[in-house]
Amino acid sequence: VCFVPGGLDCSISFVSRVLGKVCVHGNQKGILSVLVPHLADLTKSDCIWQRICWRLVECVPDRWMEAVVLGFVQRAPRADVLSRLLGNLVVKNKKAQFVVTQKVLLLQYHHPTEVLQNLLGYLSLDSLRRALLIRVLQELLEIWGSSSAVRHSPPEQQQYISKAILICLSHLKEPEIESCRQELLTSMMEGVKCHLDSSLPQIRRLGMIVAESISSKINTDGPVLKFQYEEDDEARELKSLLVQTPPSCVVPSLPDDDRNQKADAELPLVLESNEKSHTAASAMPDEELDAELDSDDDLIPYDMSEDKELKTKAPVYIRECMEVLTGSEDVDKWEATVKALESLVRKNPAATREVSVELAKILLHLEEKTCMEGFVELRRRAQVAVLTTDPIPVAKYLTSQFYSLNYSLRQRMDILDVLVLAAQELSYPKCHRKTEHSDAPKPCIQLLPGSDSSKDWRRIIDERIKSKTRRFAKGQSQVELASSPNEFNSVAGHFFFPLIQHFDRPLTTFDLLREDHFVLGRLVHTLAILMSLAVNTTAVPAMGKALLELVWALRFHTDSYVRQGLLACVSSVLLSVPVERLLEDMTEQLLEAQSWLGDVMEKDPDGDCRRLALQNLLLMENLKKETKNSPL
Amino acid sequence: MALPPPDPQFVLRGTGAAVHTLRFSCGGQEPNVPLLFSGSENGFIHVWNLRTHRVDTTLDGHGRKSVYCVETMGSKDRLLSQGRDQRICLWDLAEGRSSVTDSVFTENVGFCRCSLLKVAQERWLMAMAAKALEEVQVLELPSKTSVCTLKPEVGAKLGMPMCLKLWQLSCGSQPLLLAGYEDGSVVLWNLSAGKVLSRLVCHQEPVMSFDFDSEKAKGISGSSEKVLSIWSLNEQQNLQVYKTHKLVNTGISDITIRPDKKILATAGWDHRIRIFGWKKLKPLAVLDYHTATIHCVSFSDHKNPSERLLAAGSKDHRISIWSIYTQT
Numbered sequence: 001v002c003f004v005p006g007g008l009d010c011s012i013s014f015v016s017r018v019l020g021k022v023c024v025h026g027n028q029k030g031i032l033s034v035l036v037p038h039l040a041d042l043t044k045s046d047c048i049w050q051r052i053c054w055r056l057v058e059c060v061p062d063r064w065m066e067a068v069v070l071g072f073v074q075r076a077p078r079a080d081v082l083s084r085l086l087g088n089l090v091v092k093n094k095k096a097q098f099v100v101t102q103k104v105l106l107l108q109y110h111h112p113t114e115v116l117q118n119l120l121g122y123l124s125l126d127s128l129r130r131a132l133l134i135r136v137l138q139e140l141l142e143i144w145g146s147s148s149a150v151r152h153s154p155p156e157q158q159q160y161i162s163k164a165i166l167i168c169l170s171h172l173k174e175p176e177i178e179s180c181r182q183e184l185l186t187s188m189m190e191g192v193k194c195h196l197d198s199s200l201p202q203i204r205r206l207g208m209i210v211a212e213s214i215s216s217k218i219n220t221d222g223p224v225l226k227f228q229y230e231e232d233d234e235a236r237e238l239k240s241l242l243v244q245t246p247p248s249c250v251v252p253s254l255p256d257d258d259r260n261q262k263a264d265a266e267l268p269l270v271l272e273s274n275e276k277s278h279t280a281a282s283a284m285p286d287e288e289l290d291a292e293l294d295s296d297d298d299l300i301p302y303d304m305s306e307d308k309e310l311k312t313k314a315p316v317y318i319r320e321c322m323e324v325l326t327g328s329e330d331v332d333k334w335e336a337t338v339k340a341l342e343s344l345v346r347k348n349p350a351a352t353r354e355v356s357v358e359l360a361k362i363l364l365h366l367e368e369k370t371c372m373e374g375f376v377e378l379r380r381r382a383q384v385a386v387l388t389t390d391p392i393p394v395a396k397y398l399t400s401q402f403y404s405l406n407y408s409l410r411q412r413m414d415i416l417d418v419l420v421l422a423a424q425e426l427s428y429p430k431c432h433r434k435t436e437h438s439d440a441p442k443p444c445i446q447l448l449p450g451s452d453s454s455k456d457w458r459r460i461i462d463e464r465i466k467s468k469t470r471r472f473a474k475g476q477s478q479v480e481l482a483s484s485p486n487e488f489n490s491v492a493g494h495f496f497f498p499l500i501q502h503f504d505r506p507l508t509t510f511d512l513l514r515e516d517h518f519v520l521g522r523l524v525h526t527l528a529i530l531m532s533l534a535v536n537t538t539a540v541p542a543m544g545k546a547l548l549e550l551v552w553a554l555r556f557h558t559d560s561y562v563r564q565g566l567l568a569c570v571s572s573v574l575l576s577v578p579v580e581r582l583l584e585d586m587t588e589q590l591l592e593a594q595s596w597l598g599d600v601m602e603k604d605p606d607g608d609c610r611r612l613a614l615q616n617l618l619l620m621e622n623l624k625k626e627t628k629n630s631p632l
Numbered sequence: 633m634a635l636p637p638p639d640p641q642f643v644l645r646g647t648g649a650a651v652h653t654l655r656f657s658c659g660g661q662e663p664n665v666p667l668l669f670s671g672s673e674n675g676f677i678h679v680w681n682l683r684t685h686r687v688d689t690t691l692d693g694h695g696r697k698s699v700y701c702v703e704t705m706g707s708k709d710r711l712l713s714q715g716r717d718q719r720i721c722l723w724d725l726a727e728g729r730s731s732v733t734d735s736v737f738t739e740n741v742g743f744c745r746c747s748l749l750k751v752a753q754e755r756w757l758m759a760m761a762a763k764a765l766e767e768v769q770v771l772e773l774p775s776k777t778s779v780c781t782l783k784p785e786v787g788a789k790l791g792m793p794m795c796l797k798l799w800q801l802s803c804g805s806q807p808l809l810l811a812g813y814e815d816g817s818v819v820l821w822n823l824s825a826g827k828v829l830s831r832l833v834c835h836q837e838p839v840m841s842f843d844f845d846s847e848k849a850k851g852i853s854g855s856s857e858k859v860l861s862i863w864s865l866n867e868q869q870n871l872q873v874y875k876t877h878k879l880v881n882t883g884i885s886d887i888t889i890r891p892d893k894k895i896l897a898t899a900g901w902d903h904r905i906r907i908f909g910w911k912k913l914k915p916l917a918v919l920d921y922h923t924a925t926i927h928c929v930s931f932s933d934h935k936n937p938s939e940r941l942l943a944a945g946s947k948d949h950r951i952s953i954w955s956i957y958t959q960t
Binding site for chain 1: 635636638880894895902903904916917
């Protein structure tokens, strides 16, 4: 492609057509990887070449425009290069405008971040194109703020849109922000609401980051919105998109950047070393005084062996503990009681059984009086200890309280967690049970609930699936050590059925099927775990049947966390209920479930749901094979 | 075999409230009775007769607000008291009177005890925490004129002054002020210029109390953590950390060095009084009598060494009096 400039009137339309045809036939990569760097170099300083390039792309016929523009956008190394190559194509050509502003941003989401940067940077570089930038931002915000989009679109697309919004924000200038400040504010408020409503922590965090960024842009001097979330690589990457490096000094500043970074790094080092030398000087011990004659020697010390650390004594009786927890003003004693309670309960099972429901009630309502480390963990362990010592009455109490008025969501979820932990403990053989003492109490506050039990069920179910899909229908291949009766057997039903009973009965403060869908998700996960722990108990077939009915009733729930839980329930039913009972009692349910699972696997927007549905279908296939193979 | 620690010589009961401050006045000649002044949380100052172990007089001058500092001005007839009613009162106790002769309204709602230094006959300097958060004001008594206001520089972030001590190297030389602050640092101020001479960060927590030995230019400070910090002042008027001593339990409310500079006593939040040798900070004794945190310790100013006493006032309303290491 060697034109000789110099007053020659060339017609480029032929070249454009060739380019278009080649691109549309799929050879974008080949031709553009050669063409784009060449054109980038040529157009750097030469205006004529720039105009030639613009004419080149403008003359590409509409039906091939998309392929060409997409190719250019993907290949261009930087936004200003793209600007030089395409010029104001997006303003002049409708098809190009559609591709750039609608298709790439809203309808596709597989492009990497650099492509987004280049595209939006390109839009921001020319005043004619900036109007498009604003319009793009408005459309992106509309989608970001729509609750149905948040609920139904896959997380990857939501992340893509969030990135696009952040990059747009970084390009906006003051007067533009002024003009659309009100709009930004309203869309931010709506968007934040539906993002925080979601049950998936990733979506919530995306919403928080974008809202913080918008707020910092529109309120440069006032108080800025600030959320608390986990800062990891993803969050940092998203936040870095908000800061714009000016395009003109990107290339030469690469060595500059390093130099700047080194200079910045040097400054704090210098300051640090200054401070260190100061403190070193001041901490220099004065050697002189040691040399003086010691006339202290004639003072004889007294016996100081009694001098030990001061400890407040914890009570030794359960009833005393209960008194301290309910009434005492002495904060030290209260703390000591909370710390000692679990071991006391385990050492005195008979005494605990007398007062179990009372104690469970006190623990459920116990709130942190002082700033104690590990309070939540200690309370939970005490509750689990009480529940395992006297399962039936305490389970009855806890499950009834789960559906009662005037409890906070946190307390209801605590009930679920305690039931799961106690069930786990009861279902393990006694000699294998090690009371794990966490030596380092977890100091962090659980900001993202659902972390414990959701990982648990995944782990349990994954292990089971792994173990089941490899073997044939034989017994456990592990060597069983000393066995003892399964204590969970007698109480499994008491844990399980009351939880399932009232899920569709709304109370004034607690409605599982409407606003409190997060708790519904947790409840469903809990039921899945209880189901899987109930393997080999006598109540298992009845539990399985009830659980499948629950799953059937809720299968079209809009919250993806709930759907994941439902799929986990199906897995646990398939794994825990013996095959014969499955096939005898639950054939129609299994068939209906199978068709539903196929539907989920193909059409569900959430990736995790699809994967779980696939696993369930595989499980079902395996079970069918097993029954065919078994000699019956 | 080390002896078990001694028991208190006697215990004064009857204050009816937590004891925050103690001051002995036993230097007088016969027939003067050795006295102990104590300030309590209920606003009363009790004058204890150390012969009869009973209260001779009760002074009520702070509107039932806690009295947290009591100082004698020369003799037992003149008393200065500081209370949480934001006032410093000067009392005239001669010939059985008990009246407030003068008072200073400090406008300070903190807990910082004031410090008195006699600079000339009938002239004292008094350092106290001022109205503004980080400031210390020095007044001349009895004229109540302000000598200077010590303001830390902007950005120093010292916090409230927690404890003060005015001292001079010898009679007639420049008075200096040592102040311990909320951020854990001890600052040496030059009063005439109103400037900081040296600042030493010796604790991570607020400096609860300190005492300074001007002869050896060495001081010791205690805080709400488990460490006692000993620091010294060199010829260039710079403070340096000399060493630190780790304690068994956290929290020191008061430290005082005996006038003969042989031993020092610390009042602990763990209900115990600890005695150390001053030369090398050798632990000497742990006195365990009280059942609540000890707020103050004070050594007596007896002229006869064998009569010297140590008093400790605690939250459990009692004042214990000890006779310890009186043979040296």
